[in-house]
Amino acid sequence: MLKYLGKRLLISLPTLIAISVVIFTILAIAPGDPMGEFASNPAITEEVRENIRKSLGLDQPIYIRYFKWAYAFMRGDMGYSFNSRSPVFELILQRLPTTLWVVGMGYIFGLLIAFPLGIISAVKRYSITDNLATTFAFLGISLPPFFTGILFIIIFSVQLRWFPFIYDSNLKISDLGSFIAQIKQSIMPISVLALYQAALLMRFIRSAVTEELNQEYVRTAKAKGVKDFIVLKTHVLRNAMIPVVTLIALDIPRIFTGALVTEQVFRVPGIGALLIDSIYRSDTPVVMAITFIYAILIVVSNLIADLTYSLLDPRVRY
DSSP states (O other), rough: OOOHHHHHHHHHHHHHHHHHHHHHHHHHHOOOOHHHHHHHTTSSSSSHHHHHHTTTTSOOOHHHHHHHHHHOOOOOTOOOTTTOBBHHHHHHHHHHHHHHHHHHHHHHHHHHHHHHHHHHHHHHTSSHHHHHHHHHHHHHHHSOOOHHHHHHHHIIIIOOSSOOOOOTTTTTOOHHHHHHHHHHHHHHHHHHHHHHHHHHHHHHHHHHHHHOOOOOOHHHHHHHTHHHHHHHIIHHHHHHHHHHHHHHHHHHHHHHHOOHHHHHHHTTOOOHHHHHHHHTTTTTHHHHHHHHHHHHHHHHHHHHHHHHHHOOOOTTTO
């Protein structure tokens, strides 16, 4: 296991270096000028703008800027935002709790919905329950989150006036009333994310469990008199979860970056909203930090998923 872990880490390092080079190069040559917001200000002369550009290191060649960024990142320094002049690490930390709360809870509820629905749908194939669960999954996949979000706003916020349609980032939880307000403003974005995630996972889980139910070892176990529930819990689910773990491992890093569309629809001040705003303003340090952290989380999650295979399937040995 340790030998395999060491090999994977050695492979991961050049992968991350290549990803960082590609991301940095794309952001460096992309259209847009970080100094563009100063162009319309008559009080800032061309000479002042040029001095600001030099102070930010934008006058240097791309490869020098990349090595400086990589060295600083390895020391934990993600640089400073071109627009707010604040440390990028602090900007991410400010948005991270909101993203983990909204997107994380949406993903957890999606898992709690998808697993029982997917398993029941596979066990009771072609039944009314299966048809209803399949219809739910198709609707959830077909309706994009921005449409579902707008639909929720029209129904539950505009018509029924049950929930606020704009997320209040300044709300502080100090008593029961503020806690209830926090729950109310989180219900719609969390529900939109949970429904979409549940629909994706439910179809995948149903397919994996259905494939295992048709295997010879399942019929053999049933012929020996083993109860259906024991067969499902002990044999089928462990084998069916191997591809599902891969899908979940690839999805978990998305919790960090946030739900880009949903955060925009409900004005949730999460990392996804920060990323979109930074791209619009050509704030390269913020965009670079968020995208590269996402790449690191993808690599780490894949490694954890591979190590988890040996727990689910005893035949897998490293």
